[in-house]
Amino acid sequence: MDFGFSEDQLLLQSTVRDFLQAECTAEWVRSGWETETGRDPVFWKKLAELGIPGLLVPERHGGLGMDDVDLVLLMEEVGRVGLAEPLVPTVQGVGILRGLEDAAPAAEWLPRVAEGDAILTVGVMGNGFVPDAHVADLLLIHDDGALLSVPRDAIRADPVASGDGSQRLFEVSFSRADAGVLAQGERARALVAEALDRGALCCAAQALGVADQLIRMAAEYASQREQFGVAIGTFQAVKHMLAEVKVALEYARSHVYRAAYSVAHAAPARAADASMAKLAACEAASTAAKVSLQVHGAIGYTYEQDVHVWMKRAWSLERACGDSVFHRARLCDAVIDGKSPAESFGYSPPAGLG
Amino acid sequence: MDLAFTPEQEAFRKEARAWLETNVPAEPLETFDLPDGFEQHREWEKKLHAGGWAMVPWPVEYGGRGADLLSWLVFEEEYYRSGAPGRVNQNGIFLLGPTIMEYGTPEQKARFLPKMASSEEVWAQGWSEPNAGSDMANIQATAIRDGDHFVVNGQKTWASRGAYAHWLFGLFRTDPESKRHHGLSFVLLPLQGEGITVRPIQKINGKAAFAEVFFDDARVPVENLLGPEGQGWSVAMATAGFERGLMLRSPARFQHTAARLVALYRETVERGDPVSPSMRERVARCWMDAEAYCLNTYQTVSRLLAGGKIGAEASLNKIFWSELDVRMHELALELLGPRGEMPGAWLDGYVFALSGPIYAGTNQIQKNIIAERILGLPRK
The missing domain is CATH 1.20.140.10 (Butyryl-CoA Dehydrogenase, subunit A, domain 3)
Structure with a gap:
């Protein structure tokens, strides 16, 4: 039993943090809002050099062969800078390819992902939008009980507008004749379920970074902005708002780290753990956005100031990979009805309460 | 990160569960905020102690089990699962105990910890005063050195378990000229004796959950100073850390x-x-x-x-x-x-x-x- 990260894991996190802080400024994120694709192939290559898209790719396919526990620390940093490159759908896709019985698609695609030469995305037909379908080289689509692989040029992708300029969402359609069948039935369902939980986890981890950044910005602003002759951060009304959201953030963090372990180890309660992580972290991020806006006051409400950059990330993360309504319902089904496993950590209820 | 319990931890869990299933009273005890309930809870603590479960993470020589904090968490999981009684000496075992472990002299550890573990001596907290609640640094009760004793004067209030406890720990001003969090010392005092008056306070359910304590030239030997004289604030912060952060x-x-x-x-x-x-x-x-x-x-x-x-x-x-x-x-x-x-x-x-x-x-x-x-x- 050790609920901590290793020195190597923390070192990798700090390396990625330093890189992103230097390269991925708010100004750069905003510049992506104005471009046609909103994505930067040169930057993606740099992310690949750091090993992020290929983190979960087995070493035999040229990846780092690491797991979700390593991954969440990096996703936190991705959220902290508001980076919206298609890392989440790509690692979801890596998880699917890695888990296929047929080794050929993994052998074909995973080395390219690790090299930074391929972007993946995942979707479920008739259930929400597909992110980054415009830049994905391979789409993994769950449709009518089958898990399909669809190459980029066989897809029609109609953009869906988002309030977050970083977000690129699509409704996709394609002809089944152009799709390969990767898995069917229960196997397909299991792979898609794992991808959903991994995606929810990655969004949750990003939300931790988003919340932390929003709190930090507000604390810095409150420390230097003066009214009534003193820094507004001396007022308890301001202190308490920020302290409350800090509490929410730190307890969300515990859920996220546990869910990372559950996803990495395919724990029986993986789905419930991922839902708790997603709910707690996205709530912390949304609250942090409101609090940060309030602390900044009118200046925070301007387009010029950067609060809204992270606020919009908080909004889109909350809706990605299962929105809060989905995750709350799933948690209730597990905790109250026992439809799927929900496990207390350590404690187990006595007979009569179980 | 490894979120699996080890076979040793699982075995420990089983052992704790078995002992608790055999020994936890079938009927709930009376509240420890009433005199009878207080004694019932001490009896339960005695049984826990005899079974070696009173203070799992403490060294054996002080009445503990010599296990680590993870085992303590496992024990707590089994304890609450079993519906066992509340811990009447929680101020002692969870708050003061770890503080003595960190700041106490060998003599203090030997004198206080074993009787704390067995609840032969139950402890009350003595932080608050009428004018030092949230503003704890405004403490005014004094403990002035007189030879090998402190002479204690002033008033403590909201002393949890104070109505029936045997001892009290708290902060007193040992430097009468000092201000705020300077010049305070962490002192351990018996709640019986000359110059000490305990007046129980009923909480909103009418039971005596706490007390106010008056000191009128009460004499306490200097051996009862915990940590350096004048450094009581930092010693108290360690206690508060245990209280808020982990054990309570x-x-x-x-x-x-x-x-x-x-x-x-x-x-x-x-x-x-x-x-x-x-x-x-x-x-x-x-x-x-x-x-x-x-x-x-x-x-x-x-x-x-x-x-x-x-x-x-x-x-x-x-x-x-x-x-x-x-x-x-x-x-x-x-x-x-x-x-x-x-x-x-x-x-x-x-x-x-x-x-x-x-x-x-x-x-x-x-x-x-x-x-x-x-x-x-x-x-x-």
């Missing part, structure tokens, strides 16, 4: 309450009693929050075992568990509908939960600490 409220307490809440919700639905649509989600959310508190505690313990310390983040904890406890009990009383006002475990629990946001430093004070020491906001 172990997570299984809330996980058990959450499990009871889920069971209550299911029973309510099965009986056909009305529930509003939001209740289902609120129940699940309480369960989720109790898990968060548990996970966070395991993170803290992992950090401590790796050589870390409890710092200002203890304040995050205290807010989280105290608010969660109130929320769970409020929801349970709502689920009970008209029966929610009847005396019983949920109403008793609610009355107790309401003290959570106040004791151990109000949640407002904790928010100031978080804002200033964790987020770096200016004090003035």
Whole structure:
């Protein structure tokens, strides 16, 4: 039993943090809002050099062969800078390819992902939008009980507008004749379920970074902005708002780290753990956005100031990979009805309460 | 990261479960805020101690089991699962004990810890004074050196367990010229003897949960000074860290309450009693929050075992568990509908939960600490 990260894991996190802080400024994120694709192939290559898209790719396919526990620390940093490159759908896709019985698609695609030469995305037909379908080289689509692989040029992708300029969402359609069948039935369902939980986890981890950044910005602003002759951060009304959201953030963090372990180890309660992580972290991020806006006051409400950059990330993360309504319902089904496993950590209820 | 319990930890869990199943009283004890209940709880503590379970993480020589904090968490999980009585000496074993372990002399450890572990001596807290509540640095009670004794004068109040406890620990001003958190010392005093008057205070259920204590030239030997003279504030902060951050409220307490809440919700639905649509989600959310508190505690313990310390983040904890406890009990009383006002475990629990946001430093004070020491906001 050790609920901590290793020195190597923390070192990798700090390396990625330093890189992103230097390269991925708010100004750069905003510049992506104005471009046609909103994505930067040169930057993606740099992310690949750091090993992020290929983190979960087995070493035999040229990846780092690491797991979700390593991954969440990096996703936190991705959220902290508001980076919206298609890392989440790509690692979801890596998880699917890695888990296929047929080794050929993994052998074909995973080395390219690790090299930074391929972007993946995942979707479920008739259930929400597909992110980054415009830049994905391979789409993994769950449709009518089958898990399909669809190459980029066989897809029609109609953009869906988002309030977050970083977000690129699509409704996709394609002809089944152009799709390969990767898995069917229960196997397909299991792979898609794992991808959903991994995606929810990655969004949750990003939300931790988003919340932390929003709190930090507000604390810095409150420390230097003066009214009534003193820094507004001396007022308890301001202190308490920020302290409350800090509490929410730190307890969300515990859920996220546990869910990372559950996803990495395919724990029986993986789905419930991922839902708790997603709910707690996205709530912390949304609250942090409101609090940060309030602390900044009118200046925070301007387009010029950067609060809204992270606020919009908080909004889109909350809706990605299962929105809060989905995750709350799933948690209730597990905790109250026992439809799927929900496990207390350590404690187990006595007979009569179980 | 390895979230699996080791075979040794699982074996320890089994052993604790078996002992508790055999020994936990079938009927709940009277509250320890009444004289009979207090003695019943001491009897229970004696039994726990004889079984070697009174203080799992303490060294054997002081009446403990010599296990690590992870084993302590496992024991606590089994303890709450078994429905065992509340710990009458929690001020001693969970707060003062770890402080003595850190700051005490070998003589103090030998003198105080074994009798604390067995609850032969039950401890009260002596922080607050009439003019030093949230503003604890405004302490005015004095302990002035006179040869090999301190002469103690002043008043302490809201001393938890003070009505029946044998000893009190707290902060006293040993330098009469000092101000604020300077010149304070951490002193251990018997609650009987010349110059000491204990006046029990009833809490809102009419039971004597705490007391005010008056000191009138009471003499205490200098050996009862814990930590350096004049450094009482930092010693007290260590105690507060244990209190808010880890030991006072172990997570299984809330996980058990959450499990009871889920069971209550299911029973309510099965009986056909009305529930509003939001209740289902609120129940699940309480369960989720109790898990968060548990996970966070395991993170803290992992950090401590790796050589870390409890710092200002203890304040995050205290807010989280105290608010969660109130929320769970409020929801349970709502689920009970008209029966929610009847005396019983949920109403008793609610009355107790309401003290959570106040004791151990109000949640407002904790928010100031978080804002200033964790987020770096200016004090003035």
